[in-house]
Amino acid sequence: MNFMVGQSGGPTAVINSSLAGVFETARSSGAVRVLGMQHGIEGLLKGQVADLTRLFDSDLKIELLKRTPSSYLGSCRYKLPAPVAGDEVYETLFELFARYQVDAVLYIGGNDSMDTIAKLSAYGEAIGSPIRFVGVPKTIDNDLVCTDHTPGFGSAAKYIATIMKEVIRDSNAYDLRSVTVAEIMGRHAGWLAGAASLSKGDDCDGPDLILLPEVPFDPKLFLRRVDRLQKQKESVIIAASEGVKDRQGRFLCDLAGEGGALDAFGHKAMLSGTSRYLAGLIQSELGCKSRAIELSTLQRCAGHLASRTDISEAYRAGGAAVMAALEGRTGCMAALKRLSDQPYLCGTELVDVHQVANAEKTVPLEWIEPDGMHVNAAFEAYARPLIQGELTPMFVNGVPRHITL
């Protein structure tokens, strides 16, 4: 059997571990060729295909691949049109699959990528193609349904928890009252913001407040809490999701620029940033020193601090997708299924990719504190196992070594 695999959507620290899982499982099950689409479906349409069988010719390269963040094959954000018979894009794609003698197509990605798999499998079935289409979940946002969690989330959560600990230490260094607002990714779901709570331990209080997109932001309630906190302790730490919205459903980061501000170039200023908005609000209303920190893109590319649990599960999801294709399955995704919390055990199962595509999983309200400004023990029980373990980078000349296409 010949396999073709692609990576799509935003990078993660472990998206290449899934690629490693796909490659090694395919090879060990006798696959002759494993091809990679460069820059996903978009690159494939331009004929950008790499022969992974030739590229991954040593075990060292596979180990490097597992330690390399951000798509090895390159990514894209490409939405397929509806799968209508005779559509030009689909005809081109299936011609390409035929030309490369592909028996199974695997796609590693988030909602949009599962939408791609759903559409390709639907089209394939409609035209009677024997090609199997299987998805491998991937997103730091952890917002896919039908899977306990998504590969990529655990590593981003580990990075966020570690960095929050370090930021909290940094904020505590001075004997000065201050409020620090750390902005965390997640436009629609608060999984990553919630992960800031994992910084808590015997040696760290963790953030004092966590704001999630799941709970409408109430400025009065918020300011009252911050005011009380900053009277109780020197250094107040707030973790805020970039997706926090007010009661009218407006993102706080969009409100930030409402002063009609112009930048130095005479353009509408991008005073973007939920954290900047909140720091400004605190400074303005409470008059106390505040600062904003954006964890920014580092959350999704910090391969040097990946979770070993996440790396293993990403690898296994890739392998399970290959097994599914070998068994003749199509239109499905290799999901993660939690078997137990203590000890943490997680396996894989196949789910209908049509149910995954375009749906979104948010943090359950019962895992959020009643005042809406923190997560509770149930969240921790869910998330803590996912950040366990490390895979030491291979340092060369003082920096982690990666593998490049």
Added chain:
Amino acid sequence: MNFMVGQSGGPTAVINSSLAGVFETARSSGAVRVLGMQHGIEGLLKGQVADLTRLFDSDLKIELLKRTPSSYLGSCRYKLPAPVAGDEVYETLFELFARYQVDAVLYIGGNDSMDTIAKLSAYGEAIGSPIRFVGVPKTIDNDLVCTDHTPGFGSAAKYIATIMKEVIRDSNAYDLRSVTVAEIMGRHAGWLAGAASLSKGDDCDGPDLILLPEVPFDPKLFLRRVDRLQKQKESVIIAASEGVKDRQGRFLCDLAGEGGALDAFGHKAMLSGTSRYLAGLIQSELGCKSRAIELSTLQRCAGHLASRTDISEAYRAGGAAVMAALEGRTGCMAALKRLSDQPYLCGTELVDVHQVANAEKTVPLEWIEPDGMHVNAAFEAYARPLIQGELTPMFVNGVPRHITL
């Protein structure tokens, strides 16, 4: 002999390794008591003193200390007045030293801290006090004179080099033209911005341009270079020091808010950020997609990615300061002295702290490319050895364990 030690100024990843070096060297040389000032001189004046002999009662705690970023004892930014006989602050301090039966005072910090040691030793000599005052260098900025480099720089440089590699990978994921501007700490010296160049290797091109405070910013030249670059390659990466100034000596980050912008609260908007300014300039003048990333405070608190070389040297500088005090030296700093580049060898030497205080070391112009927009091989030969090696954090529950006072 009894020792008292304090930490001052901005945190680093290895400031506690110097504390470990002070403590262990003092103890092994027979010191009865090692006391710690909490929050430096400022805390001492309030009577905040910790008994380290009691607190560091196991080797495990010392190992945790070496792995804990940001001052264990707490820090301050406190500038002593001129050392005039009879000054109240000095009288209080020397009374406190007498009360705690202190024979030597060690202070771990940057310029201001060396100024403190210089003044205390001058005052001590003037009043005929036998107390010895010795400084231990510390700053991520690497801007202290009379020392080859400063403990703290190597770890910040290793963090910056690693993160730049990961950001570059992240930027390359999509098949899209984009310019990324990463903002790096260093208000007056470009050592940290230059460290971005250490991301370069077989698997990474490193940043395309590096802007340093040492070279006045020329917008025309800069835009011409960026324009050429973005026509040659998909993803252009610029590392910019927060301290970049224009020909008139104005910080770019101050220019950012010149549109007279008001924020959502009706206050003058803080459009701060050299990277935001540059990203705006590129977008405005070249019309190409650009984004700004601030590496922010993480540069000085990322203990999870410290350089082992840096940790060892920080420890040794602490130890050398203790030895100096034991030999009766005062008014000096334990500097790092490079003995050779290949193999890299570095020892310590004592230098006059008065020469260190309030001076600043910038990147030599001959280590900067003629066009002023990158560093050269001489910079790398200097900086590369300083980021070598790692000291694995002790992970507990998925995050690095620290030690707290």
